[in-house]
Amino acid sequence: xxxxxxxxxxxxxxxxxxxxxxxxxxxxxxxxxxxxxxxxxxxxxxxxxxxxxxxxxxxxxxxxxxxxxxxxxxxxxxxxxxxxxxxxxxxxxxxxxxxxxxxxxxxxxxxxxxxxxxxxxxxxxxxxxxxxxxxxxxxxxxxxxxxxxxxxxxxxxxxxxxxxxxxxxxxxxxxxxxxxxxxxxxxxxxxxxxxxxxxxxxxxxxxxxxxxxxxxxxxxxxxxxxxxxxxxxxxxxxxxxxxxxxxxxxxxxxxxxxxxxxxxxxxxxxxxxxxxxxxxxxxxxxx
Numbered sequence: 001x002x003x004x005x006x007x008x009x010x011x012x013x014x015x016x017x018x019x020x021x022x023x024x025x026x027x028x029x030x031x032x033x034x035x036x037x038x039x040x041x042x043x044x045x046x047x048x049x050x051x052x053x054x055x056x057x058x059x060x061x062x063x064x065x066x067x068x069x070x071x072x073x074x075x076x077x078x079x080x081x082x083x084x085x086x087x088x089x090x091x092x093x094x095x096x097x098x099x100x101x102x103x104x105x106x107x108x109x110x111x112x113x114x115x116x117x118x119x120x121x122x123x124x125x126x127x128x129x130x131x132x133x134x135x136x137x138x139x140x141x142x143x144x145x146x147x148x149x150x151x152x153x154x155x156x157x158x159x160x161x162x163x164x165x166x167x168x169x170x171x172x173x174x175x176x177x178x179x180x181x182x183x184x185x186x187x188x189x190x191x192x193x194x195x196x197x198x199x200x201x202x203x204x205x206x207x208x209x210x211x212x213x214x215x216x217x218x219x220x221x222x223x224x225x226x227x228x229x230x231x232x233x234x235x236x237x238x239x240x241x242x243x244x245x246x247x248x249x250x251x252x253x254x255x256x257x258x259x260x261x262x263x264x265x266x267x268x269x270x271x272x273x274x275x276x277x278x279x280x281x282x283x284x285x286x287x
Contacts, residue, residue, distance in 0.1 A: 006146050017078030021091060024075040031071035036064065043067060045286050046272040053200035054267065065268035066120075073120040080123035081154030085131050094128050098237030102180055102222065103133055111175035111219030113210065114182050115240070116226070117259045118271035123155070125226040125235060126182060130158025136174050137162045137182040168213070175217035182224075185210050185252070186259050191279045197252045200260055205279035210255070211248035221251075223258050227266040 016027060035043050046066055051059045079088065105112050114135070119125060129135055137159040142148035155162055159182070163170035171181050185207050188194075194205040214221055221240040226233065240258065245251050263270045275286050 003146055010150060013078055014082050017075055017082050028072040028075060029068060032068040035067050042273040045275055048286055049272040049276060052202060062267045066272055069120045069268050076121040077123040080127040092233060093231065094233040096132060096235045099132060102237060105220055106178060106180060109178035111178050111217050112180040112222055113175060113214060113219050114180055114222050114224055115255060116182060116184055116224040117186050117262060118184055119226050119269050120271055127158040128235060134160050135180045135182055136160050138165050138171050140165050172213060172217055175219040185255060187274050188276050188279050195249050195252055196280060197256050199256050202277060203280040204277055206252045206256060208248040208252060211251040225262040227269055
């Protein structure tokens with residue numbers, strides 16, 4: 001039964017994602033009106049996070065735009081997973097800055113840990129990067145095996161291979177072999193394997209693994225900032241300087257600052273639906 005429901009959902013999703021981009025935007029806008037009038041659990045989490053991180057006079061506007069971007073993310077993901085490279089190149093305007101640095105390191109067989117934030121168009125970001133160079137990805141597997149397989153199939157249209165975040169041996173080997181690996185550290189996975197680092201002036205559980213991975217693999221850290229401007233996707237890739245970094249806490253703090261600054265420029269495009277402060281402010285904060 002569950003398999004049939006998911007299969008039907010995927011079929012309908014695929015059909016809608018083949019609509020012209022203009023009609024996709026209209027559908028996303030209509031959906032956003034429904035979520036604004038009848039907010040679901042994730043919408044309420046977004047509102048809590050945005051109100052916590054921004055002044056009241058800006059929070060309301062950011063929240064409304066974020067709901068629209070959240071519904072639009074359904075189509076961004078569909079484009080990334082269903083469209084061909086040729087169709088994306090023809091229909092999606094994009095610009096990548098800093099890619100040559102990554103390609104140069106690949107030629108030298110030096111691994112790259114390419115950090116990114118959870119933007120609402122991250123699947124499209126990864127697809128575009130994957131169309132222009134070989135990349136690998138670290139992900140958290142879905143609870144549904146069927147959807148997880150479907151997600152894996154969609155992502156492997158652009159990413160050479162994926163590894164579960166709980167299987168570090170696989171992606172550590174990639175880095176040691178000189179591969180470029182996409183990695184996000186901007187979610188709360190509990191305090192056990194995290195340090196408490198400020199994020200938007202509030203303490204947040206931040207995983208400490210990235211610094212250890214960099215030390216183990218001698219790979220180079222980069223950050224990929226992505227955003228839309230005038231219907232064009234911009235991908236900015238910059239190296240993260242390690243000057244003065246002597247511990248996981250120092251590195252996580254620097255990375256959190258980089259992510260925070262990138263979010264502030266386009267706050268409505270960020271995935272605020274995640275309970276980023278659940279380990280520090282408590283799950284009750286989101287009720």
